[in-house]
Amino acid sequence: MESTVKTAIDLYCGSGAVTAGMKSAGFQVVGAIDFDPIACATYRANHPEVNLIEEDIKTVSPKRFLKSLKGSLDLLAVCAPCQPFSNRNRHKSYKDQRSKLVLEALSFVKELKPKLVFFENVPGLGRQPVFYELAGRLTSLGYHLAPLQKIDAADMGVPQRRQRMILVGARDSDLLKQASKISFSQRQTVFDVIGNLPSPPVGIKNIGNDVLHYSRRHSALTMERLQHIPHDGGSRGELPEKLQLKCHQGLNKNSFPDSYGRLKWRDVAPTLTTGCTDLTKGRYAHPEEDRAITLREAARLQSFPDEYVFMGNASQIAKQIGNAVPPEMMHGIAKTLYSALSANNRVNL
Numbered sequence: 376m377e378s379t380v381k382t383a384i385d386l387y388c389g390s391g392a393v394t395a396g397m398k399s400a401g402f403q404v405v406g407a408i409d410f411d412p413i414a415c416a417t418y419r420a421n422h423p424e425v426n427l428i429e430e431d432i433k434t435v436s437p438k439r440f441l442k443s444l445k446g447s448l449d450l451l452a453v454c455a456p457c458q459p460f461s462n463r464n465r466h467k468s469y470k471d472q473r474s475k476l477v478l479e480a481l482s483f484v485k486e487l488k489p490k491l492v493f494f495e496n497v498p499g500l501g502r503q504p505v506f507y508e509l510a511g512r513l514t515s516l517g518y519h520l521a522p523l524q525k526i527d528a529a530d531m532g533v534p535q536r537r538q539r540m541i542l543v544g545a546r547d548s549d550l551l552k553q554a555s556k557i558s559f560s561q562r563q564t565v566f567d568v569i570g571n572l573p574s575p576p577v578g579i580k581n582i583g584n585d586v587l588h589y590s591r592r593h594s595a596l597t598m599e600r601l602q603h604i605p606h607d608g609g610s611r612g613e614l615p616e617k618l619q620l621k622c623h624q625g626l627n628k629n630s631f632p633d634s635y636g637r638l639k640w641r642d643v644a645p646t647l648t649t650g651c652t653d654l655t656k657g658r659y660a661h662p663e664e665d666r667a668i669t670l671r672e673a674a675r676l677q678s679f680p681d682e683y684v685f686m687g688n689a690s691q692i693a694k695q696i697g698n699a700v701p702p703e704m705m706h707g708i709a710k711t712l713y714s715a716l717s718a719n720n721r722v723n724l
Contacts, residue, residue, distance in 0.1 A: 396705025
């Protein structure tokens with residue numbers, strides 16, 4: 376009889392956001408791979424039951440997961456590094472070795488034969504030769520592929536504008552029809568998720584309360600700039616010339632408008648990056664207070680629950696937050712995949 380437990384493996388798991396989303400949707404995540412030691416420390420702190428292999432995926436045999444599986448694999452989730460294909464990467468080179476990492480998943484597909492495969496990346500991947508190679512090889516392994524879907528995390532209940540591409544494949548064509556019907560959620564705003572947080576202490580971790588909710592200590596010049604930027608969505612274009620950064624002087628005020636920009640309370644945040652608490656890296660100033668957002672605020676905007684534990688120093692935590700697939704987005708997708716697998720099981724009983 377088919378097991379009611381739905382199993383999943385998370386490739387390029389990072390700090391565990393995809394695993395968190397799959398677990399909250401009902402999946403039992405039995406295995407994961409990543410080789411970033413800090414991200415893996417965070418992963419273990421939150422998902423100690425998972426067989427995490429902290430190695431370069433190119434050196435890992437898929438057979439190492441067979442003992443953890445104890446049966447068939449329902450879902451293989453693949454969120455390979457997206458930097459080579461990102462619009463933010465001004466020095467794109469598809470000779471970048473990372474651009475081929477998505478193909479490393481194929482050996483796991485071939486060996487473990489998951490019922491569903493799920494790939495998530497930036498939309499730019501879908502226009503590259505490596506994607507066509509991936510799709511062709513999945514087809515040759517017996518998988519039916521749904522059309523590429525472009526989704527915005529903001530439509531999945533994440534208070535952030537984040538464009539992503541998803542690809543779903545299945546060995547059963549009827550299963551694929553159900554698995555590719557991703558449903559959307561009500562939007563949340565910046566105010567919805569960080570509006571109730573108290574003003575943080577400056578420059579020190581708030582030990583005993585929330586270790587991620589503390590403000591950077593800004594210079595006097597930065598504070599003066601912030602005081603000139605209107606609340607609730609103001610931009611650096613409002614700065615008098617004497618306070619403009621040298622690199623911005625002489626530019627149209629619409630050039631790089633997000634640098635030193637404030638978030639809007641009743642809107643979603645822009646895409647969070649690894650510099651999500653750095654005023655110079657984007658629209659990461661608090662809507663009202665004269666400071667950059669805190670790590671806690673960034674984590675909430677990325678839809679991490681407050682109980683999620685992050686390891687590492689401030690810059691390492693910001694990197695983990697910015698690199699993550701929003702857990703709430705993955706939860707919504709995984710719910711659809713889980714329901715499709717359950718329905719398919721009932722039909723085949």
